[in-house]
Amino acid sequence: MSDQTQKIKSYKIVYPQIYSYTLPNRKENYGSQKIGYTEQKNVESRILPQVRTAGINEKHETLWSAPAFFEGNQESFRDEAFHRFLLKKGIERKLNLGREWFYFNDDPSKSKELFDLFRKEKFSALQSDGGKIEYTLRFEQEEAVKKAKKYFEENDNMI
Known part of the structure; x- marks a missing residue:
């Protein structure tokens, strides 16, 4: 083997973490926190490029x-899953600041x-009321449903 092939890394060690920070000198950010994700061991190494x-x-x-692992350290998650949980819990997303800013x-x-609650409850924490999710059909879907319903009502002996 050549010396070049000896330098190839076939894996990368990652440290899945969720972090939170504020920008205390920005009045428009008052009460809000950035909730982010990194795979870097040192969270500050991820935050500093964002603020400098x-x-x-x-x-x-x-x-x-x-650590971005559910309780028991078996399964990891990303910040998007935690963001959905925050929204479900009524925490307001401050879109004028960016998708990862939440008002606390x-x-x-x-x-x-x-x-901590999200880590403990795992994905069951994301389930909505009774497992039902509000959904509005797009126009063409609504039209297709109406036509199908009308067809079956007019041709009920076709089955």
């Missing part, structure tokens, strides 16, 4: 970070409490 870019050096406060009404500990 193109000549901007934004002060941030990392509130918490934790200046209660910074609430995000970590909800994270």
